[in-house]
Amino acid sequence: xxxxxxxxxxxxxxxxxxxxxxxxxxxxxxxxxxxxxxxxxxxxxxxxxxxxxxxxxxxxxxxxxxxxxxxxxxxxxxxxxxxxxxxxxxxxxxxxxxxxxxxxxxxxxxxxxxxxxxxxxxxxxxxxxxxxxxxxxxxxxxxxxxxxxxxxxxxxxxxxxxxxxxxxxxxxxxxxxxxxxxxxxxxxxxxxxxxxxxxxxxxxxxxxxxxxxxxxxxxxxxxxxxxxxxxxxxxxxxxxxxxxxxxxxxxxxxxxxxxxxxxxxxxxxxxxxxxxxxxxxxxxxxxxxxxxxxxxxxxxxx
Amino acid sequence: xxxxxxxxxxxxxxxxxxxxxxxxxxxxxxxxxxxxxxxxxxxxxxxxxxxxxxxxxxxxxxxxxxxxxxxxxxxxxxxxxxxxxxxxxxxxxxxxxxxxxxxxxxxxxxxxxxxxxxxxxxxxxxxxxxxxxxxxxxxxxxxxxxxxxxxxxxxxxxxxxxxxxxxxxxxxxxxxxxxxxxxxxxxxxxxxxxxxxxxxxxxxxxxxxxxxxxxxxxxxxxxxxxxxxxxxxxxxxxxxxxxxxxxxxxxxxxxxxxxxxxxxxxxxxxxxxxxxxxxxxxxxxxxxxxxxxxxxxxxxxx
Numbered sequence: 001x002x003x004x005x006x007x008x009x010x011x012x013x014x015x016x017x018x019x020x021x022x023x024x025x026x027x028x029x030x031x032x033x034x035x036x037x038x039x040x041x042x043x044x045x046x047x048x049x050x051x052x053x054x055x056x057x058x059x060x061x062x063x064x065x066x067x068x069x070x071x072x073x074x075x076x077x078x079x080x081x082x083x084x085x086x087x088x089x090x091x092x093x094x095x096x097x098x099x100x101x102x103x104x105x106x107x108x109x110x111x112x113x114x115x116x117x118x119x120x121x122x123x124x125x126x127x128x129x130x131x132x133x134x135x136x137x138x139x140x141x142x143x144x145x146x147x148x149x150x151x152x153x154x155x156x157x158x159x160x161x162x163x164x165x166x167x168x169x170x171x172x173x174x175x176x177x178x179x180x181x182x183x184x185x186x187x188x189x190x191x192x193x194x195x196x197x198x199x200x201x202x203x204x205x206x207x208x209x210x211x212x213x214x215x216x217x218x219x220x221x222x223x224x225x226x227x228x229x230x231x232x233x234x235x236x237x238x239x240x241x242x243x244x245x246x247x248x249x250x251x252x253x254x255x256x257x258x259x260x261x262x263x264x265x266x267x268x269x270x271x272x273x274x275x276x277x278x279x280x281x282x283x284x285x286x287x288x289x290x291x292x293x294x295x296x297x298x299x300x301x302x
Numbered sequence: 303x304x305x306x307x308x309x310x311x312x313x314x315x316x317x318x319x320x321x322x323x324x325x326x327x328x329x330x331x332x333x334x335x336x337x338x339x340x341x342x343x344x345x346x347x348x349x350x351x352x353x354x355x356x357x358x359x360x361x362x363x364x365x366x367x368x369x370x371x372x373x374x375x376x377x378x379x380x381x382x383x384x385x386x387x388x389x390x391x392x393x394x395x396x397x398x399x400x401x402x403x404x405x406x407x408x409x410x411x412x413x414x415x416x417x418x419x420x421x422x423x424x425x426x427x428x429x430x431x432x433x434x435x436x437x438x439x440x441x442x443x444x445x446x447x448x449x450x451x452x453x454x455x456x457x458x459x460x461x462x463x464x465x466x467x468x469x470x471x472x473x474x475x476x477x478x479x480x481x482x483x484x485x486x487x488x489x490x491x492x493x494x495x496x497x498x499x500x501x502x503x504x505x506x507x508x509x510x511x512x513x514x515x516x517x518x519x520x521x522x523x524x525x526x527x528x529x530x531x532x533x534x535x536x537x538x539x540x541x542x543x544x545x546x547x548x549x550x551x552x553x554x555x556x557x558x559x560x561x562x563x564x565x566x567x568x569x570x571x572x573x574x575x576x577x578x579x580x581x582x583x584x585x586x587x588x589x590x591x592x593x594x595x596x597x598x599x600x601x602x603x604x
Binding site for chain 1: 335337351353360362476477538542545546549550556559560565566569570572573574575576577578579580581
């Protein structure tokens with residue numbers, strides 16, 4: 001589906017520019033650093049990273065477009081014979097400075113497989129999720145409502161389906177708790193016809209064009225709040241769980257690291273400052289304990 | 303080999319007491335916190351952790367003695383039918399505050415397998431390694447010399463064999479660099495006779511009784527050195543590599559997390575404060591760059 005591929009490819013470029021401008025505008029201090037990179041085996045990408053901002057302590061917005069022979073580990077995973085592939089995606093992680101503001105992650109991707117120069121399969125995947133350090137139910141509600149609104153434009157089953165997949169995926173099994181309050185997660189979104197694939201493309205585009213508004217609204221609000229050293233400590237301890245998820249469970253990270261991806265682009269998701277205290281437990285009845293309680297089982301936020 | 307098992311079991315208890323006393327004596331500020339824990343499926347352990355000391359920012363010395371039905375993932379790894387097991391070990395990680403002082407890790411363990419209540423196999427394993435943030439060749443030399451001295455008492459081939467295994471094991475594949483300057487690593491140390499097993503026991507005991515002296519000598523010396531905020535930043539960035547190794551590659555950590563081990567005891571190895579800056583590169587000709595160069599290929603330290 002050459003058209004879909006080209007349209008999505010243009011879309012991610014445009015989206016990267018749009019999102020990074022919005023972030024810079026809000027931050028008012030730091031600017032994104034651009035790193036263009038080339039993949040030896042085919043393709044490359046543009047990694048854009050912001051650090052030490054007024055609002056964002058660290059954040060990255062990556063676009064990658066890679067192609068070549070499908071790595072063996074991936075062909076085994078997908079259950080296909082030796083193939084060529086094209087993969088294009090935009091992924092972003094934003095770690096605000098203020099512990100009252102949540103971390104945001106999103107990824108939108110398109111995958112195409114070829115044998116003897118003919119397309120044998122193609123699909124979209126992606127998702128977005130919110131990781132608060134202090135829970136404001138209003139924020140989780142706003143975030144999920146906007147996810148539902150976008151989903152409902154396309155299919156009234158999408159939201160509940162993709163929300164559940166998200167809760168399942170962003171689960172820190174070894175801690176028996178969610179990474180955050182979830183969002184959406186979907187993969188292998190295929191279409192039998194060109195129209196169906198176009199529908200998926202429109203869904204992905206709608207998501208990409210819409211998800212920053214509610215998130216930046218939340219950040220704008222929370223970033224004005226006062227916070228203590230103790231709040232920062234808690235944020236850094238919780239960021240440790242984020243690291244644990246990404247390095248132990250996140251398939252994207254592990255796949256990237258095992259297939260010789262660009263390390264710095266993959267690990268731009270790592271939080272800037274992190275703490276591991278031994279057996280740290282929040283005080284009974286505290287806001288910190290409240291967060292943990294909520295993360296113990298997925299909640300319906302709408 | 304009931305005798306070996308009991309002797310090793312007593313030994314690790316004694317060693318834990320001895321080592322934690324030595325550390326407290328050196329630290330002069332913080333004391334170890336003791337956490338006795340029970341494993342639902344059989345056995346338990348004693349986790350001892352020190353935090354926010356004068357000398358040690360964080361450190362743990364764990365003893366565990368667990369038994370029961372061998373988890374499936376483990377029987378597959380070992381290539382045995384359904385068995386019962388007993389595993390006993392002492393493991394420790396010490397993260398000094400001063401960036402001039404290296405992090406130290408050691409693990410000594412004994413494993414026994416049973417079928418129909420009869421021992422079908424038993425072996426020792428373990429190792430120790432040093433992770434400097436600033437390289438003092440003298441320290442690496444002292445550490446390796448003392449490793450060699452202990453090894454040579456038992457077999458003139460041990461040092462070079464176990465040193466090479468260590469270099470291979472503590473390799474951060476995704477970064478293409480060593481975790482630190484290495485040390486010793488050995489596993490599946492079996493004996494055909496009781497005498498041979500006793501020899502391994504004596505080797506392990508000799509190691510356990512000796513390895514703290516050179517390490518604490520190094521710490522005593524380096525902890526007196528002055529350091530800057532920039533040195534601490536570098537230490538925290540390098541600690542990020544330590545986290546990456548433990549969560550991505552360390553078999554012990556991953557096995558523990560996947561078999562429902564005690565999370566806090568397994569992750570006591572995590573450094574206390576860690577940083578991930580995007581694509582951080584040391585200045586040309588700096589001490590920081592020198593460390594990286596050395597870590598790119600294993601070196602002969604003697």
